[in-house]
Amino acid sequence: MSQKISGVKGMNDLLPGDIETWQHVEKLARDMFGRFGYGEIRTPMVEDTALFVRSVGEETDIVGKEMYTFEDKGGRSLSLRPEGTAPSARAYIEHSILNQEPVTRWFYIGPMFRYERMKTGRYRQFFQIGAEAYGAKEPAQDAEIMDMVAQFLSALGLKDVTLNLNSLGDEACRPAYHAKLVEYLQAHRAEVCAECQARMDRNPLRVLDCKNEKCQAIAAAGPNVLDFLCEPCRAHFGDLQRKLTALGIPFVVNSRLVRGLDYYTRTVFEFVAAHPALGTASTVGGGGRYDTMMKGLGGPDVPAVGFAMGLDRLVLLLKETGQAFGAPVDLFVAVADEGSHDAGLALASRLRREGLHVAFDTRGGSLKSQMKRADKTGARFTLVLGEAERSSGKANLKPMAGGDPIPVALDAVAQALRALPSAS
């Protein structure tokens, strides 16, 4: 007996029964994003490690300790993508998209990888649905993309999701805030947690969203990013809030929202769902504006704004609603005797060619066991095919939910089924 082999920790299989929910979310996303003019892209799951180091930032947790990095046989350092914005930007630059279109809108759906300790809503391979809008620096673009997320979440039927909003300023004003913050934090160095002491040297903004109560109090009493915004940033942020209000999208300004990636400028936002099913993984989606990242990657000077949502978490929330997804079986073809089995297979084949969702027990077996199987598949109707039906060319459609059998001609089953109300 050989050793049983198991999947990689933190990476899950999705099987029928679960997959329908995922497909539903993905379909809704494709529909919704398409409606907003976003085109789907698919980039490789592996990229040059330098791409993430230069965009996401060397001092971030993602790059610093969560990346799956390895060397290929040519000695290149490659990484499994931990997020989707950088690969999209790379593709945008590589294909010189700016020379073709002033404004480009893309979305992607796919797996991301981060080496982390697992828990509810957090996996080493997880799935994101994300979108990026390149070429528009106007607040309207920020508002539109948040509108898209809001409409998508609402189409999914998810409620109690709060939009948190903040502005981190730009190259003109962030340095001043940064300096002031460091100065303030240094003065309180002894009072914050050990973690924050390290953070204030590497990435002081991160102190702002420390969950430690003491650190929170100190951060709250310190300099506020919003007070340091330069005039253009202030105007941009104000305009964005007016537009969101005009669109009827509720939001909360949270001046301590910073997010853990270095590439953001001005707008950052997070959609947070306070549902017990998510545990502490309450952020369902987040994003922001990154007007300088393209240049930093050696590309054109193009402003951009984007976001990503956690598909795993959306599915967790959807499951809580108890909804069922997946296509119902229209008809189960059962056979009354061995001699009719070939005819049953042929009938099922023909009806499938005609577009119906048909189930058939290829193993044959007793009629009773076939009926059980029919019940199990959730088929709306069952048709029993035997010698009598084959010679007369007529059969009955038995409604599995109960009710009288409906007589049909064997060569008109599809038409008959389509004429029946599809509601169960």
Add this chain to the structure above:
RNA sequence: GCGGCCAUAGCUCAACUGGUUAGAGCGCCGGACUGUGACUCCGGAGGUUACCGGUUCGAUCCCGGUUGGCCGCCCCA
């Protein structure tokens, strides 16, 4: 990366705190009902008690390690 809890049938859980052959419900398969499911009754299959080692006359139970899962910190999706 740090701290805590856990691991028994496909699933959810028992097993009188070390003692015969590890049980139940659900699920699966079959029968009662040889052309009609879901309800009922009966039967069947399914376990190296996660893995490795230790203590003991004897370990699902106690100890150590490994792997995996869950929770908090951290961080995010």
